[in-house]
Amino acid sequence: MEIDAWVWWLIAAAGLGIGLVITAMPELGMLGVGAVAAAATAGIFGGDAVFQVVVFAVVSTALIAVVRPIANRHRAHRPQLVTGVDALKGRQAVVLERVDGSGGRIKLAGEVWSARALDTGHVFEVGEQVDVVDIEGATAIVM
Structure with a gap:
């Protein structure tokens, strides 16, 4: 066959x-x-x-x-999924405790973060909106 x-x-x-x-x-x-x-x-x-x-x-x-x-x-052209601390860069946060070049606290993405100002001479007062430019360890760098 x-x-x-x-x-x-x-x-x-x-x-x-x-x-x-x-x-x-x-x-x-x-x-x-x-x-x-x-x-x-x-x-x-x-x-x-x-x-x-x-x-x-x-x-x-x-x-x-x-x-x-x-x-x-x-x-x-597939959008890249950003996760972790990279997803927090560029977001806005609210100052909870005065933030200056040496430290402070912000509320970022529903969580409280330690923060410091990018420009060491600049001070952000409670209630101000700040932009997160970087994350170093557990500290957000803001401006």
Whole structure:
């Protein structure tokens, strides 16, 4: 019993799909779609092997040429998630105890923080809004 060409193409597509899952290389998925297109060509049109390979190559190449740049563009423009003390930089806080170059207290993101002024000669009084420019250890640097 001879196995039809479209079955071989589907086996190849399944193998590429397994490779995609194991390696997480999206190009393998695109090659798998090319193999499915070649299987459809063999099953529907019954084309010869050369025509099937050409369909596989054209569909796979087209997918890689079109999808890959789009995916790279989306990956490059993805917003970066800022966490920890980096998320506090640039936020506003309220002075709880007078803040000067040597210290003080602020309320930042619902928590009480020790703080000191960026400009050692500047003083912030209770109730003033300040901007956090940096975090050094457990001390917010404000201006």
